[in-house]
Amino acid sequence: MFVDRLMLNTVMIITSHNKLKNYLETDLKNSISLGFVPTMGALHDGHITLMQEAISQCDFLVVSIFVNPTQFDNKSDLQKYPRNITQDVEFIKQHIDPKKLVVYAPETDDVYGNNPIAKKYGYDGLEQVMEGANRLGHFDGVGTILEFLFTIIKPDKAFFGEKDFQQLQIVKKLVEKLKLDIEIVGCPIKREAHGLAMSSRNERLTTDGRNKAALIYETLQKAAVYFKDHSIYKTQKFVEETFLNYPEFNLEYFTIASEETLKPVKRKYKNHLYRGFIVVHLEGVRLIDNIALPH
Known part of the structure; x- marks a missing residue:
């Protein structure tokens, strides 16, 4: 002390x-x-x-x-x-x-x-x-x-x-x-070399787990591209189905919300700012991230 x-x-x-x-x-x-x-x-x-x-x-x-x-x-x-x-x-x-x-x-x-x-x-x-x-x-x-x-x-x-x-x-x-x-x-979010958002919680991951966690940001980036030409519902399903292919991950939620109100949205409107929010569990560690979505 x-x-x-x-x-x-x-x-x-x-x-x-x-x-x-x-x-x-x-x-x-x-x-x-x-x-x-x-x-x-x-x-x-x-x-x-x-x-x-x-x-x-x-x-x-x-x-x-x-x-x-x-x-x-x-x-x-x-x-x-x-x-x-x-x-x-x-x-x-x-x-x-x-x-x-x-x-x-x-x-x-x-x-x-x-x-x-x-x-x-x-x-x-x-x-x-x-x-x-x-x-x-x-x-x-x-x-x-x-x-x-x-x-x-x-x-x-x-x-x-x-x-x-x-x-x-x-x-x-x-x-x-x-x-x-x-x-x-x-x-702006500071990221590790492979894209994982820096967090004190990352220290609790094994080396293998830390490398695998790169999937989180990779998926967010793909979702942002997917979002340009698809609905909010389809984009959410895209993320959910991605993580189903990786049983070591437990997707707690992926939500597309208004940047201003943070309320989840179901439809896209022009000139509105949206952001994708994700929480994933890996090796017993709760990891969060987010990404701005095109509008």
Whole structure:
């Protein structure tokens, strides 16, 4: 466990939200622009891409590393989630100037006290489909931790990857609902060489499984081409039938939805933005991805 404002190889780590707030309000000049990248650790190149984009747009960066218990509906998933703060901070140092950032890595009680319970939020229906329908309470947990972090850090901009596209739209809605003066910046999906969307969960796959998982993005790309000349129903059947040929994969869902509302759609309309969302299980690991569809 790290003590407050510990310097680990010149990277400042703060474990108390009160100390973090004091540092941001007193040690940093008010005139600087502040970027924020929230993470749950197990960092990979996708996270670094977000941090690099934040540094390119802002003068200083706060990175949070916190495995948030209230956004897990599966206790086993929470327990299995990888945690290695030393490795994460070393990884950050290899890519980001330590003088331009601070890491906030709290324990659960610093965030929730003795009561790790999520608040209830309404996101105008964005939370009721796809991940929200399949992981009850997940986005309440996301909103709870982000409201806490946004209130403490008060960033000018916060950066999120489009891999969790539904979450990105919900975060934008959260900021709108709370009337926060924060710009939410969506960043393109960072992929492994064979196309698998980078995720901390990928570390739980075997080497063979990781290679096989390339099928997910390959199928999304083919579906995007197929979508140009076929209906939504036929495109969905195309994806479902593809995965039937690979019994090691368990397709939880493939949904074509409106980018704006996230609601599943049945018919195509001109000049409307659609996106295909997929969740697949492989080797007991739940993998998500999405792709913009032609319009």
